[in-house]
Amino acid sequence: MFYTSTRDNSIKLTASEAVLKGLSDDGGLFVPSEIPSLDISLDKLGDMTYQETAYEVMKGFLSDYTEEELKNCINNAYDSKFDTEEIAPLVEAEGEYYLELFHGKTIAFKDMALSILPHLLITAAKKNNSDKEIVILTATSGDTGKAALAGFAGVEGTRIIVFYPKHGVSKVQELQMVTQKESNTKVIGVLGNFDDCQSKVKELFADEELKALMNEKGFQFSSANSINIGRLVPQVAYYVYAYGKLVKEGRIKAGDKVNFCVPTGNFGNILAAYFAKNMGLPVNKLICASNDNKVLFDFFKTGEYDKNRDFILTKSPSMDILISSNLERLIYLSTGRDDEKNKSLMADLKEKGKYCISDDMKAFMTDFVGAYASEEECAAKIKSLYEDTGYVIDTHTAVAAAAYDKYSKECNDDTVAVIASTASPFKFLKSVMTAIDSKNEKCDDFELIDVLSKTANVDVPQAIEDIRSASIVHDTVCEISEMKKLVMATMGL
Numbered sequence: 001m002f003y004t005s006t007r008d009n010s011i012k013l014t015a016s017e018a019v020l021k022g023l024s025d026d027g028g029l030f031v032p033s034e035i036p037s038l039d040i041s042l043d044k045l046g047d048m049t050y051q052e053t054a055y056e057v058m059k060g061f062l063s064d065y066t067e068e069e070l071k072n073c074i075n076n077a078y079d080s081k082f083d084t085e086e087i088a089p090l091v092e093a094e095g096e097y098y099l100e101l102f103h104g105k106t107i108a109f110k111d112m113a114l115s116i117l118p119h120l121l122i123t124a125a126k127k128n129n130s131d132k133e134i135v136i137l138t139a140t141s142g143d144t145g146k147a148a149l150a151g152f153a154g155v156e157g158t159r160i161i162v163f164y165p166k167h168g169v170s171k172v173q174e175l176q177m178v179t180q181k182e183s184n185t186k187v188i189g190v191l192g193n194f195d196d197c198q199s200k201v202k203e204l205f206a207d208e209e210l211k212a213l214m215n216e217k218g219f220q221f222s223s224a225n226s227i228n229i230g231r232l233v234p235q236v237a238y239y240v241y242a243y244g245k246l247v248k249e250g251r252i253k254a255g256d257k258v259n260f261c262v263p264t265g266n267f268g269n270i271l272a273a274y275f276a277k278n279m280g281l282p283v284n285k286l287i288c289a290s291n292d293n294k295v296l297f298d299f300f301k302t303g304e305y306d307k308n309r310d311f312i313l314t315k316s317p318s319m320d321i322l323i324s325s326n327l328e329r330l331i332y333l334s335t336g337r338d339d340e341k342n343k344s345l346m347a348d349l350k351e352k353g354k355y356c357i358s359d360d361m362k363a364f365m366t367d368f369v370g371a372y373a374s375e376e377e378c379a380a381k382i383k384s385l386y387e388d389t390g391y392v393i394d395t396h397t398a399v400a401a402a403a404y405d406k407y408s409k410e411c412n413d414d415t416v417a418v419i420a421s422t423a424s425p426f427k428f429l430k431s432v433m434t435a436i437d438s439k440n441e442k443c444d445d446f447e448l449i450d451v452l453s454k455t456a457n458v459d460v461p462q463a464i465e466d467i468r469s470a471s472i473v474h475d476t477v478c479e480i481s482e483m484k485k486l487v488m489a490t491m492g493l
């Protein structure tokens, strides 16, 4: 097993080298040479803890990590930082299963991967005798930033710089980031949208001049974005874990197929579900749910990816993305691993903002179905689910839940469905509480904390308690064109 680049098949790296590098020098993403199979029987899954499941899933992908190294990483990541021993609980509501991925430190699903990534990286650096200080450069649509900051804060031998769209995140998201205290962290607001931030960060990764300068001073860039294979691989684990849970609870028999419906932005989470299917997990359809920025919905319908459209700011900001980076991995696989073909499509995307895939490639993607929900449909879903069951979901999860309702009706599909619940409703207080009762619109986010706690009958998460009183540490705001300069200044270059 080795990792190659989606833009150059001659690249051959070990898993730990790929984790360390983050992104290939040619701008491509690392993909495993093959998808390993699960070597545990489906009826055994239900008896395994989250940590045991994670090990079984990850060992095939991270084949050059020793058993001891990998188990250490897993046990350091999935511990009491999570507020439930189950790590990823499954909650039934109206016949669907919500896989709650928000019980980590920053109450969004990014914690599932970013709790372990620092450990995978530090281990990778040791394995590869790298004595360079690792500099994490990250663009965030809101949740990655804080989860990465929490993961890397105070970790020796690392520094982290986070760029976020100044006017494109929720109040809670911004406060969580700009109150990060540790001295190895830097948070910068950008006057642009997430795509601008992400494109610039990718450019900086490929900047030879910057790389040489960094190298000279003993630094090495790595990425905490979901383009890093060290983000993707840990995410495969919870799909396998959820399946085991369904079997154990007698909701399905081992071997029955399930649907996974995933609120999608950068296409990382749903790609992990696809990897789970390819490992041998019985999956029927992968429903890729979009908000009003429905590039992916259109893509799966027509075979044309076209980002030439207005960027819409929605109530599910972590999905406000028009360039879904991880889709490149699926594109590459769908060409039969044709690096040249993939490269030319990605060049089209860069130059014309769009590309078209062939019928064969489209046929390769039949596991995926695009679905989407408008702002009104999401708000209505939050309200009706709450009124019917008392269960409160966040705005991103609502995109998936509302889109799934539409999909299952349209396609007459009654397969057992697992909906990825990607954030705590406390992270998007105002939007969630306004959906339930429009008079909350007038309230301040902070006033709504206790209202939501009472409404949903759940305790206020620690992550929210933390920002109630914290002071602001980071207040730098810049233009897109100033990002490189600020990275250099932060690094003292």
Ligand SMILES: *Cc1c(COP(=O)(O)O)cnc(C)c1O
Residues within 6 Å of the ligand: 108, 109, 110, 143, 144, 226, 263, 264, 265, 266, 267, 268, 269, 270, 318, 319, 396, 397, 422, 423
């Ligand atoms: C990041 C994020 C998503 C989108 O996940 P991708 O892996 O980028 O597709 C959805 N919901 C929430 C709450 C997120 O933070």
